[in-house]
Amino acid sequence: MKINHELYTMCMIEKDDKVLLINRPTKRGFPGYIAPGGKVDYPESIVDGAIREVREETGLIVTDIIYKGLAEYCEPQTGLRSMVFNYLATSFEGELLEDPPEGELIWIEKDKAMELPMQDWFRSRFPLFFQTGTFEISLVWDKENQAAISSIEKNYVERVKVT
Template structure:
């Protein structure tokens, strides 16, 4: 059995301020709807540096003191690669909020999240950001359907 596999490495960050969270209404991908800012890890870039860069590009904010709070992973339904999203959170940020070509960014109350059109699977992933007893949002394709489990 091979010990290597093709992986796509990405990140996402929940920026919070008391009971508010910063969301991105993503328009520029196959994963449309409300999410958190984030993106791909570039070659020879640390995971932390990548999330700081992606947040700056998508929101205009500079974040610090980011904490890894979990991950999301899934294997492509054709089984030829694994997609891993490192989940971070912080309440330390500075700068002027501005939207980007990725979509509009704005603050909402955490309690109102379900009122928005969320990207597929985002609500289950949000549980990992919020619950310290969870560390993984895992998706797999079985019997022609996606299955989801938080661990």
């Protein structure tokens, strides 16, 4: 079986006590509120892909970005491994697009964001952007039975010594 790797980014944009989210319509897939992001173009770097996606989806140019973690999704039956590199942007330049391509853009207080409709996987990931350190999420999915085979979530606040 051929293994297919897909690389994506997601970038939470934070200003003061608010975050910028996109209200993605059903027709675009993954409906509900979500942070900007998308596919990494070959051969751009992962971080450059995150910065480009923010610019394309919001009009903002990221000037300060922090790597927050990796979320991966694997389907053994199809050979798909999808990896999402997650970032937090805390400063930027520019103005929001008047007609954004992925959906309506809204600034919302961080503590109110979880009240918005969003995909379960994004809801569980949302607080991880604001925690100290980095995170790693790995989900192996049985596509045929629509069930998780395994799921791992780790948070790295300091170095972990492997013995």
